[in-house]
Amino acid sequence: MMKNDPPGSYLETISVIGAGTIGSAISISLAKAGYRVISTRRRPDLNAGLKSYGIEVTSDNAGAVSSSDMVILTLKPADLVSEIRKLSNSLRGKIVVSMAAAVPMRIIHEILPDSFIVRSMTNIAAEVNAGYTPFCVLKEDEEKISFVRRVLGVFGETEQVDEKYMDALTALSGSGPAYILTIIEAMMYGGLKVGLPRSIALKASYQTVMGSAKLLAMSGDHPSAIKEKVITPGGVTIDGIYELENGKIRTSIMRAIESSTIKARKISKDLFPEESREKQ
Numbered sequence: 001m002m003k004n005d006p007p008g009s010y011l012e013t014i015s016v017i018g019a020g021t022i023g024s025a026i027s028i029s030l031a032k033a034g035y036r037v038i039s040t041r042r043r044p045d046l047n048a049g050l051k052s053y054g055i056e057v058t059s060d061n062a063g064a065v066s067s068s069d070m071v072i073l074t075l076k077p078a079d080l081v082s083e084i085r086k087l088s089n090s091l092r093g094k095i096v097v098s099m100a101a102a103v104p105m106r107i108i109h110e111i112l113p114d115s116f117i118v119r120s121m122t123n124i125a126a127e128v129n130a131g132y133t134p135f136c137v138l139k140e141d142e143e144k145i146s147f148v149r150r151v152l153g154v155f156g157e158t159e160q161v162d163e164k165y166m167d168a169l170t171a172l173s174g175s176g177p178a179y180i181l182t183i184i185e186a187m188m189y190g191g192l193k194v195g196l197p198r199s200i201a202l203k204a205s206y207q208t209v210m211g212s213a214k215l216l217a218m219s220g221d222h223p224s225a226i227k228e229k230v231i232t233p234g235g236v237t238i239d240g241i242y243e244l245e246n247g248k249i250r251t252s253i254m255r256a257i258e259s260s261t262i263k264a265r266k267i268s269k270d271l272f273p274e275e276s277r278e279k280q
C-alpha cells in the first residue's frame, strides 16, 4: 500500500493507545500493511501527520478500543495501569497487547481477567518492518496467538518467549537501536577523521552494519566465523580490532545491556513492589 492509499486490505481494526514515539511508528507500519488503525493520544493534533497514512487519530481511548479487534498499548509504564483501569469496561474480552517496559502480565490480568493479555517489546525499526518483537502470553490459545503473530510480524521478526526474558529483551533489542546508532555514528566520525566526505562516511557506516547483520542472519554462522574471514593475518583489519579490544568495546556493550536490564527490573520493582516480593 502506498502512503495515501486507503487502509483496509485486512478486515481487522487495531487501536494503538498512547501513540507517541513507538506508537506512531507501529501505527504507520500497520496502516501500510493494510490494517484499519486508530491511534490515540491526549494531544491528537501532534499526530496529525499520521492521517496521511489513512490512520484515524483521536483522543477518545474508549471509542477506539470499542471498535477494535486488537488493542496495542504504547503508554509509559507509569501511565499504563491507571489507563487500563479507566478503560477496563471497553477492554473486556479484547486481545490486549502491552508494549510497555517493565509491566508484568499478571498486573494487567488482575484488572482485565476476561481479556487475552499479551506482553511484547518491539523496537523503533518496526516502522520499516525491520524490528524484533518478542511477545509472551498468559494463556495458550492457538487462534489468538496466530492473530498476534500476524500483527506483530508486520514489525519485522517476532517470536514467542517466556516472560522472564522480557526485561533483558527490553534492554537488548528494545533499547538496542540506540546502541547500534551510537556505533554507526562513531564509525561515521572515524570516516570524517580520515577525511571522507560526510555523506559517504554515513552511508558506508550504516550499509556496513546492515550488510553484516544480513550476512549473519542469512548464513546462520557465529559472528566470530564471519569476522575471521575479514581479519587477514598482518592486514589492515587486525590493527582496528586491536584498538577496539584495547577500548574494551565488548565489555562496554555487555555492561550497557546489563545496566539497562537492571534498570528495567528496578522500574518494575518500584512500580509493583508486591509483584517483586512474590517472585522472590
Ligand SMILES: NC(=O)c1ccc[n+]([C@@H]2O[C@H](COP(=O)([O-])OP(=O)(O)OC[C@H]3O[C@@H](n4cnc5c(N)ncnc54)[C@H](OP(=O)(O)O)[C@@H]3O)[C@@H](O)[C@H]2O)c1
Pocket (backbone or CB within 6 Å): 017, 018, 019, 020, 021, 022, 023, 040, 041, 042, 043, 044, 046, 061, 074, 075, 076, 077, 079, 083, 099, 100, 101, 121, 122, 123, 124, 174
Ligand atoms: N521508544 C521506543 O523505542 C520504544 C520501543 C519499545 C517499547 N517502548 C515502550 O513504549 C512505551 C512508550 O514509549 P515512547 O518512547 O513511545 O514514549 P512517548 O513518546 O512518551 O509515548 C507515550 C505517549 O502516550 C501518550 N499518552 C499519555 N497518557 C495517555 C492517555 N491517558 N491516553 C492516551 N495517550 C496517552 C502521550 O501523548 P499525550 O501526552 O499527547 O497524551 C505520549 O505521546 C513505553 O512503555 C516504552 O517502554 C518504547
